[in-house]
Amino acid sequence: DRGDRGDQGDRDTQNKQPVAAGKEDAIACAQWSAIYGQDEAKQAALIAATGLHNLLLMGPPGVGKSMIAHSLNGLMPSLAPSQSREVQSIHALSGSGGSAGSIALRPDARLPCLPPFRAPHHTASAVALVGGGQPVIPGEVSLAHRGVLFLDELPEFGRSSLEALREPLETGEVHVVRMRTRLSLPARALLVGAMNPCPCGYYGASSGPKHCHCSSEQVQRYRMRLSGPLLDRFDLALLLSRQSPSAITRPAPADSDAAGLYKATRLRIQRARQRAEDRQGCANAHLTPEQLLAQAGLFSEQARYLLRQFMNASGNSLRVHDRLLRVALTVADLEEAATVEPAHMAKAIEMRRGLDRPDAIKALA
Template sequence: MVSKVISYATLGIDGVKVVVEVDSSRGLPSVAIVGLPDSAVKESKERVRAAVVNSGFPFPLRKIVVNLAPADLRKEGTVYDLPIALGILASSGILSGEKLGNYIIAGELGLGGELHPVKGVLPAAVLVKELSLKGLIIPEDNVEEALLIEGIDVIPVKSLKEAVNFLNGEVEIEPAKGSSLPSNPSYSVDMADVVGQFQAKRALEIAAAGRHNVFMVGPPGSGKTMLARRLPTIMPPMSLEEVIETSRVYSVAGLTSEVPVVQRPFRAPHSTSSDAAIIGGGNAVKPGEVSLAHNGVLFMDEFPEFKRSVLEALRQPLEDRVVTVSRASGSYTFPADFLLVAASNPCPCGFYGFSDGKNYCRCSPVQIKRYQAKLSGPIMDRIDLKVSVPAVKPEEFKDSKSEPSERIRERVIKAYEIQKRRFKGLRISFNGQMGRRVIKKFCKLDFEAEELLNRAVSSLGLSARAYDRVLKVARTIADLESSDLISFHHIAEALSYREV
């Protein structure tokens, strides 16, 4: 007798239907699993055997073949434990197969029959909706992320026995109900914590409003990391679509404790991180830091200290807002629409150009040139705002009044709304994503602003790409003031963020 249970696999951040077929026939007692299973899936037969017996059910002494279809798609992880166990019990006549076709089922089994959480449940919930199925049967710990998708039944189960009793109609389990997401999640940090650094805070406000990448240069202890950590607090609250998309990345990555993601992500990888850790990859392909920062902030401190290959690999996600990881088994695409905040010392010792009477630069010109040359032109061309972050002066601590994040966020949200109306129907959402054609359409300058920009081109030797960057930043500055026309002072401020 052949039984079928519907489960799923993940491909990138998408769910793919997997049918667990179980055939129980006469022959020497054995369990064989086919359909490109990895080691964790192959080991599931021992977990399943122990869980079935310890749950009070007889394990059939027959030849059992488990096929995971489609057979050419690699199956990874412990997600198939519960479907395999239910399929074996259904093929033995212990479980009624009447309800099996209505649900996607997933869960890792303990030896006692208890269920443990699995990754990728949110993509599975999206798949349920796409396949017009009734719902999901999953471990209790995965329920919260599945509830992000409306219109499906999410059945939480604690054990194999409870799942069997539910499918046999012996017990009723009410579908789980979720609470509404917070409209304005609270943060433990605030921009008001930062003393001084008014230019840097202004640059971050512009970056948050127009989704411009930022490069901060300053001596050690000047507050670069402190500023970067507070950038998510001035960005608008995440929409439901952003919450779902970001949570799918975290679900696939196995970070189920952080799902749903309701705050803007802030990721700060160490400068020794590998290519796979930043971009994504590994034996079992997982999203990297650029994807975990999706819809949030990727902070790369000690930017020149990252491997050259890592810095060059950032060019694709910065340009395309997605990252594609290619392996022999196939290509995996993950979203990577993040705001990059890079920070660096000006030289190896950290004080070149920032001597304060106590600390002096001890580096030779060759050391300084070699250090700054680690950052390639193509990467720096993708950064719109470059800002100097000097050490805070003692007198600035006395006047510690600083604008809170909430007030800055109000201005940023207004600028967001202006851009939303401006780019309606286009494939971009922010000024920082504009190309040459879109810049010409939406960046209208008054006479004085155009004169200033032309003088800057001739005197500063601005390239075409630098010219466009100035216009994009000026457009955002004008939006923060709700101005349709880009004026002289908008261009002047944008030019001040051109070099450090």
């Protein structure tokens, strides 16, 4: 697919230009450096930015879910010129064109530099999320194409709105049909969802100034707002807990150290993404079942055995099985490993435990 590969000229240009343009790079670095603790969640964000894996962050208020989400598009590799023009054309259809706050622009060609970031309010309708109207305008999932779609307070979105996202998340396209119009729009967005463990956010806390007032029925209804097929579309699911005072109050790194660590992280992501592009022409999350089967030789027998054991014990769907394979491949790419070993598979399984252990959320209290 040329849209995923780009052309060689675009790759050369992308490799020669800065990771992100000036001001946007500094802002992205500051966002990432401001996240204290939450090492596992930050590792999940790194995996998500590399392989374009959908990410679900769960935890009480104030643990850094939104900060991690807002830093993701800054971690992702910069858009190649052809990708920039594609993103700009989608925004032009919506009338936002390159308006301030919608996308970061190159100072030379006025093209998008960083991948777009969209964060619609939870009152957004299905049409607002996937597109429609007369005339047809792109929805948020298309405006986030090649970037990040962040849905904060995920269970607060309407059920019909969330269900409308299922097909675009799977196919990377939105098909809008009206009486006189049929339009297909790209929608390859990295979905990041954030949610509290219960309506009040403090599930399991029975004492202290912030304790849970939710009944078991309220908690159950809250979680049932998200369907199983929708949750299946998340490759990574993390339970974030409150950080200790020592983690929050530790001295911040010097600006030069923070910038160096951030650039090293982005370079690691770029190299791992390029490994995937060179191997199969797309990010790991976008591998079709046929393409994934073609990569079977990259998985060691021990890694496959571990996955079989997990699937037999968890009863997850075949969709989850394939998503775990893709995540394990990204973990191996980040470590520049030639094959996927049991440690990579174990990491992929652990990074989705938030959906496989419902009782573990009690540990957040």
